Each structure stands twice: as C-alpha cells, then as structure tokens.
Amino acid sequence: MIWLIGRSGMLGRLVEQELRAHNLEYAASGPELDVTRPDSIDHFAPKRKPRWVINCSGYTAVDSAESEEDQAWAVNRDGPALLARYCQKRGARLLHISTDYVFDGSLPDGYGEDAEPSPINVYGASKAGGEEEVRAELREHVIVRTAWLFAEHGRNFVLTILRLLKTRGELTVVDDQHGSPTYGRDLARAIVLVVTASRPVYGTFHFTNSGVTTWHGFASAIRDRAVELGLIPKSRRIVRVSSDQFPTAAERPSYSVLTCRRMISAYGFEPRTWEEALDDCLQRIASEHQARTFTLV
Numbered sequence: 001m002i003w004l005i006g007r008s009g010m011l012g013r014l015v016e017q018e019l020r021a022h023n024l025e026y027a028a029s030g031p032e033l034d035v036t037r038p039d040s041i042d043h044f045a046p047k048r049k050p051r052w053v054i055n056c057s058g059y060t061a062v063d064s065a066e067s068e069e070d071q072a073w074a075v076n077r078d079g080p081a082l083l084a085r086y087c088q089k090r091g092a093r094l095l096h097i098s099t100d101y102v103f104d105g106s107l108p109d110g111y112g113e114d115a116e117p118s119p120i121n122v123y124g125a126s127k128a129g130g131e132e133e134v135r136a137e138l139r140e141h142v143i144v145r146t147a148w149l150f151a152e153h154g155r156n157f158v159l160t161i162l163r164l165l166k167t168r169g170e171l172t173v174v175d176d177q178h179g180s181p182t183y184g185r186d187l188a189r190a191i192v193l194v195v196t197a198s199r200p201v202y203g204t205f206h207f208t209n210s211g212v213t214t215w216h217g218f219a220s221a222i223r224d225r226a227v228e229l230g231l232i233p234k235s236r237r238i239v240r241v242s243s244d245q246f247p248t249a250a251e252r253p254s255y256s257v258l259t260c261r262r263m264i265s266a267y268g269f270e271p272r273t274w275e276e277a278l279d280d281c282l283q284r285i286a287s288e289h290q291a292r293t294f295t296l297v
C-alpha cells in the first residue's frame with residue numbers, strides 16, 4: 001500500500017491518477033493533513049502500514065517564500081523531516097520531490113545528481129534543507145529533483161501564458177533563465193515506476209523532460225502550438241527581456257539544467273522531449289476545451 005501526501009497539488013493530482021490507472025492500493029491525503037505537525041501526520045496516516053510514502057506537498061510560491069521564510073522552511077524542510085521519521089518508525093520508504101532551484105545555475109553543463117546544492121533563494125534553500133533531513137533520517141528514500149513543472153491544471157506557466165495570450169496584446173518574458181520544462185504526467189509515471197519497482201534503487205535522482213529552453217522559448221512554443229490547436233485566436237508578440245528588466249522578489253538560477261542519467265540507468269525511464277510533452281498537454285487542454293467551457297486559472 002502507498003500513502004500519497006499532497007493529493008490536491010498540481011503534481012499530487014497526477015500521481016493519484018497514475019496510482020489509480022495502475023490499480024494500486026493507496027491512501028491519499030490533501031489539505032486536511034499538515035506535514036509540519038507530527039500529530040497531524042499520525043492522525044491521518046493510513047491504518048495499514050504503507051510500503052511507500054510519496055510526498056508531493058510543498059511550499060511552492062518561490063517569490064512569497066522570501067517574505068514568508070518561516071512557512072517555507074516549515075513545509076519544505078521540517079515537513080519532509082517528520083515524514084522521514086514517520087517512515088523510519090513504520091518501516092516505510094519515502095519518495096520525496098525536490099527542485100532544480102537547490103542549485104545556483106552557474107554550471108555551464110548543468111547539474112548531475114551528486115552536485116552540491118548551492119541555493120540562491122529561500123525556496124531553494126528550504127528544499128535543500130528538506131533533502132538533507134530526508135537523507136539523515138531514512139536510508140530507504142528516493143529524492144526526485146524536477147523542474148519547471150506544467151500540467152493542464154494547477155498554478156503553472158503553461159496555463160498562465162495561455163491566459164495572458166487571451167487577454168493581452170503583447171507579453172514580455174525573460175530570456176536569460178534556462179531550464180527543462182517538465183510535464184507533471186511524465187513525472188507522475190516515473191514516480192509510480194519507482195514505487196512499484198521490485199528492487200528500488202535509493203538515493204537522489206533527477207527527472208525532467210529532455211531539452212533546454214528559456215522562459216521566453218517556452219512561452220513562444222506554447223503560443224505557436226496553442227494557435228494551431230485553436231486555443232487562442234491569433235499569434236501575439238512575445239518580447240524578450242532580461243531578468244534585470246523583470247525584477248522578482250526571489251533571484252532565480254540562470255541555468256538550472258538537471259542531467260537525468262541516474263533515473264534512466266536505475267529505472268530505465270527515458271524522458272521524452274519537453275516539446276513532445278508540451279504538445280501532449282496542450283492537446284489535452286484543447287480536448288477539454290472542446291468538451292466544456294474553457295476556464296483558465
């Protein structure tokens with residue numbers, strides 16, 4: 001049996017769909033469970049001992065974390081620490097999700113799984129703190145770092161850009177931050193592959209879709225395909241800007257590309273390109289759009 005935590009989040013919803021699609025026995029917790037409180041973890045824990053706990057919860061508001069530091073550290077470091085302790089006590093394994101933002105983005109060839117974290121914002125530091133706690137508390141853990149997640153629901157760049165393209169004449173998007181957009185559905189598949197492996201390989205892994213782009217490149221690809229699929233009426237101009245011209249509360253890494261070699265060799269899961277994954281996501285949005293009134297967050 002598997003215990004999914006964070007079922008209401010963007011990734012959590014997709015992981016739950018994937019667990020259901022595989023007919024796996026699972027329990028799932030959403031906002032009723034507070035990962036920062038041990039009593040809440042004990043209260044909502046399933047009666048039967050889980051073989052795996054999947055932690056999809058997180059404090060994910062990168063800019064707000066700069067002013068809500070305590071909350072970010074509580075959810076992103078203390079929460080995983082408590083879950084790892086719970087797993088240690090119950091003899092369960094923990095799969096925990098982390099981020100490319102644990103790195104500063106200064107390496108020209110991107111980051112391997114063993115690279116030393118060097119966060120440059122509170123969110124990244126709190127996530128790196130969570131990783132350390134999990135490693136310290138529990139041997140049987142899998143930490144999966146991912147990046148630039150998108151899906152057809154939740155708060156994410158694809159839906160934001162589609163909404164802005166419908167309401168604004170022109171957009172400005174930064175063109176000096178590089179990363180690998182990752183479809184939550186692909187990550188959810190990889191997660192289920194790990195927790196159903198007969199002989200899981202433990203440790204720290206990376207999973208992103210393959211290929212590298214900038215936020216501007218990503219936005220342009222969303223626009224071009226969305227026009228083809230009839231999701232937006234006509235092509236809008238997307239202007240390139242530098243991060244200096246678009247100041248945000250949190251500094252972001254300029255090249256937070258993750259190499260996924262360990263995931264490929266341990267679990268045989270070869271990620272598709274971010275363009276293929278984006279196309280899949282936009283096609284799903286388009287068919288939902290045809291089926292009912294199009295509502296974007």
Ligand SMILES: NC(=O)c1ccc[n+]([C@@H]2O[C@H](COP(=O)([O-])OP(=O)(O)OC[C@H]3O[C@@H](n4cnc5c(N)ncnc54)[C@H](OP(=O)(O)O)[C@@H]3O)[C@@H](O)[C@H]2O)c1
Pocket residue numbers: 006007008009010011012030031033034035036055056057058059060075079097098099100127146147148149150154155
């Ligand atoms: N989104 C990305 O681009 C990205 C990139 C790299 C890594 N990640 C990591 O991927 C994981 C999933 O992210 P996501 O994009 O699915 O985020 P999300 O949509 O914000 O989901 C996170 C979930 O965690 C819940 N949560 C917050 N505080 C909690 C607490 N104290 N106890 C229990 N649950 C709590 C949230 O509930 P409320 O909404 O009710 O607060 C939300 O349902 C996170 O670990 C994140 O750091 C995300």
